[in-house]
Amino acid sequence: MLEQTNKKPLVSCIIIFFNAGEKFFIEAIESIFAQTYDNWELFLADDGSTDESTSVALKYAQKYPEKVYYLEHEQHQNRGMSATRNLGIRHAKGEYIAFLDADDVWLPHKLEQQINIIDQYPEAAMLYGRTQFWFSWSADNPCRSIFSLAENEQDPMTITSIKFDQLIAPPTQLLLYLQDRNIYPCSCSMIVRSSTFKALGGFEEDFRNANEDMVFHSKVFLKYPVYVSSECWDRYRMHPDSYWRTAWREGKGREAEQVGRFKYLTWLEKYLVEQEIKNTLVWKKLNQAFFPYRHPRLFRLLKTIQYPFVLSRDIYRKARKMLNSALVEIR
Numbered sequence: 001m002l003e004q005t006n007k008k009p010l011v012s013c014i015i016i017f018f019n020a021g022e023k024f025f026i027e028a029i030e031s032i033f034a035q036t037y038d039n040w041e042l043f044l045a046d047d048g049s050t051d052e053s054t055s056v057a058l059k060y061a062q063k064y065p066e067k068v069y070y071l072e073h074e075q076h077q078n079r080g081m082s083a084t085r086n087l088g089i090r091h092a093k094g095e096y097i098a099f100l101d102a103d104d105v106w107l108p109h110k111l112e113q114q115i116n117i118i119d120q121y122p123e124a125a126m127l128y129g130r131t132q133f134w135f136s137w138s139a140d141n142p143c144r145s146i147f148s149l150a151e152n153e154q155d156p157m158t159i160t161s162i163k164f165d166q167l168i169a170p171p172t173q174l175l176l177y178l179q180d181r182n183i184y185p186c187s188c189s190m191i192v193r194s195s196t197f198k199a200l201g202g203f204e205e206d207f208r209n210a211n212e213d214m215v216f217h218s219k220v221f222l223k224y225p226v227y228v229s230s231e232c233w234d235r236y237r238m239h240p241d242s243y244w245r246t247a248w249r250e251g252k253g254r255e256a257e258q259v260g261r262f263k264y265l266t267w268l269e270k271y272l273v274e275q276e277i278k279n280t281l282v283w284k285k286l287n288q289a290f291f292p293y294r295h296p297r298l299f300r301l302l303k304t305i306q307y308p309f310v311l312s313r314d315i316y317r318k319a320r321k322m323l324n325s326a327l328v329e330i331r
Helices: 023-033 053-063 081-091 110-118 172-178 194-200 212-223 243-249 253-274 280-294 296-303 313-330
Strands: 011-017 040-046 068-072 096-099 126-134 166-168 191-193 226-237
Touching: 011 023, 011 081, 023 040, 023 053, 040 053, 040 081, 053 068, 068 081, 081 096, 081 212, 096 110, 096 194, 110 126, 110 191, 110 226, 172 212, 172 280, 191 194, 194 212, 212 253, 253 280, 280 296
Parallel strands: 011 040, 011 096, 040 068, 126 226
Antiparallel strands: 096 191, 126 191, 166 226
């Protein structure tokens, strides 16, 4: 058992869960107990589970009453990921907040090393590192074929177009988000100052099951510096029953991605107006990101035009005419 301290917990750890089962959920919780840094509190936030995961959470809360806390929505409702993350945030007492999904795990030095880094950068609202895509938890993981991993390739790291081990000024990472560049930090990788949540209002509850992290990151990236580390502190479990794997297995993956991105862009447009953001580059990148959705036929045509000089004159003139009519929207 971890030694308890009387001082205010510095890190509030939040695991949200919905029908998380037992095995993965327990592994996630135990990875927090295995941290080399023990000045933490843990909130297990139940999004209306109907399986044994509620019982698992209650047992931990009963066993460690000064360390682990069980939370649920009124009448055990299912309200989605954003509302459940906000439930944990409202109860958090730590100076920092860190999230772990119920099927992922932290590596033992995560909290210790992240606290050491972010304390050196008081202007940083958030810190995140690389994430390991964890295929090897299962010897015959079917997700390997989905991602076309080589036979000798085990657990690749996330790839990012951001330079590591430095503070990134706003709105640099938001601009890359809008270009759909590889800078998507996993929720289990980040640690955030609690003051950041108070300033930004937490997660947007209209995003129930997907892209809620992207929306929150965008709010941070727009206004605050963020430290990006080359270290890996977490494992993102690749398994066939996750939200996105299920969507792809049912043949709905690409549609879900496109619908989700359009919803995200629509929210961001409204948010920029509400925040009275005048940055012309942000607006330009947003309009460019909207282009495939607002002009789908033109976008499909232009995708085929890699080398205009090989096109017939008629096709090229048609493309130019269509482009000119929409050009104002992407300037």
